[in-house]
Amino acid sequence: MIEIPARRGKAVQVKKGQKVKVINTRGQQVVDTWVFNTADLREFMSMDHSRVAIGRIIPGIGDALVTNKRRPILTLVEDTSGGIHDTLFAACDRWRYEALGCAGYHDNCTDNLAAGLAALGLEPPETPAPLNLFMNIPVIDGNRVEVRPPVSTPGSYVTLRAEMDCIVAFSACPQDLVPINGLDMRPTEAHFELLD
Numbered sequence: 001m002i003e004i005p006a007r008r009g010k011a012v013q014v015k016k017g018q019k020v021k022v023i024n025t026r027g028q029q030v031v032d033t034w035v036f037n038t039a040d041l042r043e044f045m046s047m048d049h050s051r052v053a054i055g056r057i058i059p060g061i062g063d064a065l066v067t068n069k070r071r072p073i074l075t076l077v078e079d080t081s082g083g084i085h086d087t088l089f090a091a092c093d094r095w096r097y098e099a100l101g102c103a104g105y106h107d108n109c110t111d112n113l114a115a116g117l118a119a120l121g122l123e124p125p126e127t128p129a130p131l132n133l134f135m136n137i138p139v140i141d142g143n144r145v146e147v148r149p150p151v152s153t154p155g156s157y158v159t160l161r162a163e164m165d166c167i168v169a170f171s172a173c174p175q176d177l178v179p180i181n182g183l184d185m186r187p188t189e190a191h192f193e194l195l196d
């Protein structure tokens with residue numbers, strides 16, 4: 001098992017057909033997830049295109065998420081977390097924390113994506129909207145969105161199958177100003193495992 005340290009990012013090369021098991025070690029940690037085509041980083045998993053492909057806003061078992069070229073890149077094959085994830089919210093960034101009144105630098109998922117890829121000698125072409133695993137953003141009355149704590153429990157996980165050779169990047173979201181990562185608002189580590 002590989003740790004995604006609290007408030008940090010981590011990226012890994014994944015071969016077509018391999019699976020990535022993402023574990024919510026302590027139960028309340030949101031894990032922002034990005035996937036890039038290894039052969040061309042400008043092709044990446046797109047939440048906009050995926051919602052069209054799957055016909056809903058939260059992927060379920062068997063749903064294939066697609067790239068900005070509408071090709072399947074990642075399929076959700078297992079989920080013990082309660083099935084609540086988010087595809088609507090952008091990754092947090094320095095400006096999100098500035099807007100929340102944070103003075104000075106705050107760790108953020110956008111910088112974590114860049115750091116995770118940099119460790120592999122790569123650079124993201126942009127910060128795509130992530131698949132926010134375990135993030136609970138219900139749509140109220142078909143329109144309003146709310147920020148709620150995850151419904152996942154310690155040790156629960158999702159398993160994702162790569163549909164092409166790809167780079168998968170994670171960020172253990174450092175959000176501690178709204179209860180995205182639980183009512184304690186204390187970001188924690190998470191883990192992942194590569195399965196053949």
Ligand SMILES: [Zn+2]
Nearest residue numbers: 092109173174
């Ligand atoms: Zn974040």
